[in-house]
Amino acid sequence: MPLDVVKLTMDLVGYNSVSELTNVPVTRYVAKVLKSLGFKVEELRYTDMNGVEKLSIVGKLGKGTGGLTLMSHDDVVPATNIEDWTGSPFKGRVSKGRLYGRGSADMKGPLAASICAAAQFRAKDLTAPVYIVVTADEEINGHGAYDVTRRSKLFNEARKGCGIICEPTGLRVVYAHKGGLAIRIESKGRAAHTSTLKGTNANLKMIPFLAEMKKINDLALTSRRYRNEEFKPAHSEWSIGINDHNTATNISPVQSVCRISYRLMPGVDITPLIERTRKSAHKHGLKFQLLIRTEGLYTSPDSLLVRTALKITGSRKPTTVPYGTDGVAFRKKMKQLIVCGPGSIAQAHTVDEWIELDQLNRGVDVYSRFIDQFCVNGRL
Ligand SMILES: [Zn+2]
Structure with a gap:
């Protein structure tokens, strides 16, 4: 079933999931979309230190273990300086090739791109599974990712495979970041x-x-x-x-x-x-x-994952970033991890945050090629 990446990003931006609030409604919505695509979905709930309900999910399409895991968070930073925003931060708006809204770049757009890529595949076509992980609280303490790493049965079976943290990198391949x-x-x-x-x-x-x-x-x-x-x-x-x-x-x-x-x-x-x-x-x-x-993230630039990622994205060299991601938690179990996602980190956390529609579409294309390589061709 083809899904429209712009519409799905707008839908996700429409939920106010600032980290101090609950992310349950937006995550339930993602779970519903994943189930409609044939994913099996595991829910991991917890109550944060302020007594707010949080939900992370791990979805799986296909049989077996390993395969490819696409990871995102669905909490966002607060929309401060609200009077400076052109429109409502929690109502997606498309103008001149850009989609505006809190979380459009960091990282509801990249999450939507990963889901739309997976939507192009059916379980029966896969020789290895595709997992989609959505975490809570990445913007404050990474608790959602630690919880997934500790408790998720599906993540535990995915860990021998490869993982992509879909944070915005302009689709450059990031093999290391600081802890x-x-x-x-x-x-x-x-x-x-x-x-x-x-x-x-x-x-x-x-x-x-x-x-x-x-x-x-x-x-x-x-x-x-x-x-x-x-x-x-x-x-x-x-x-x-x-x-x-x-x-x-x-x-x-x-x-x-x-x-x-x-x-x-x-x-x-x-x-x-x-x-x-x-x-x-x-x-x-x-x-x-x-x-x-x-500790930070580090996957050898010579690894098969990084080399394959360079081929898929058409880049010559992998790079590093000075900021952290949920990878600091995931790396405790999954050793082959990179960061690669559509959009620019420069737009993250800003007033009038945006992502280029072109990046969103390229993100879908890149992730579907990753799935094809890792889960259909079955070369890994
Ligand atoms: Zn982020």
């Missing part, structure tokens, strides 16, 4: 009116620690050891955030919090910088918590 690191450091003080000298200012203990963090940042940005030439930029910053939540200047701050984040790169061992931070925190009487450490 993430988050550290929280807390200093405790005692509240008192500053006129009494009875308080303890929590910021004071933080100051020498911050000076040390500045040194680490300098090192992270200049040392060859923390550089990977495959990326642009080749370094990541030791990003330092500080907050004492103090509302009155005449009261000594009781809490001071420093948040460090860093984009991990494959091939760069960041452990010495983490240990130096831990030691410095202890030396200055601060509480240290390593919250997140997720």
Whole structure:
């Protein structure tokens, strides 16, 4: 059954699925479309930390295991500066070869392209299965993807195959992206009116620690050891955030919090910088918590998946991107992963977000060629 990629993208954009809201209605709609195409659909629900219902799904067309998995998320970032939008962010609008709306590029358009590509195949024509994964919460913490990786029976049978994360790359083939690191450091003080000298200012203990963090940042940005030439930029910053939540200047701050984040790169061992931070925190009487450490994505540029992807997309060289995707979760089980999708990341998260209709159509074409290669020809 042929599906129209522009209409399907408009339908998806029409659901307000900002990450803080539920994504259940839009995901149910996708599940319905997939079922109408002959997909078997597994639902993975959870309640997020704010008590909001979330739903991720894994659809499967065809028999067997492995094959090809096309992955997207259906949550979107908020449509801020709403007065600057030309139309409603949650009502798709086509004008001069572009489809406008929140999520059109990131990434309801790419999701629609993957579904429309799969719609060109019937289960009986496939020698290996096609899976379509749709996750919740990619824009905030990747919980949906971690949940799929942990709990999904279908993803577990797909993991030996190849995966494409359909985030917008202008249909360039991305073989590696950075991961993430988050550290929280807390200093405790005692509240008192500053006129009494009875308080303890929590910021004071933080100051020498911050000076040390500045040194680490300098090192992270200049040392060859923390550089990977495959990326642009080749370094990541030791990003330092500080907050004492103090509302009155005449009261000594009781809490001071420093948040460090860093984009991990494959091939760069960041452990010495983490240990130096831990030691410095202890030396200055601060509480240290390593919250997140997720490795980036890396599939060899010489792998069959990357080489095949280059042929299909007509590109000469694969590339890397400095941002992360749900791939940080999926890579724990699926080893052959690339990022490749229609549209440009430059439009993601912007006012009047758009995707070119030409990219959407090319996306359908590229994904259908991937399915043909991996699931019909059965060469892998
Ligand atoms: Zn995205």
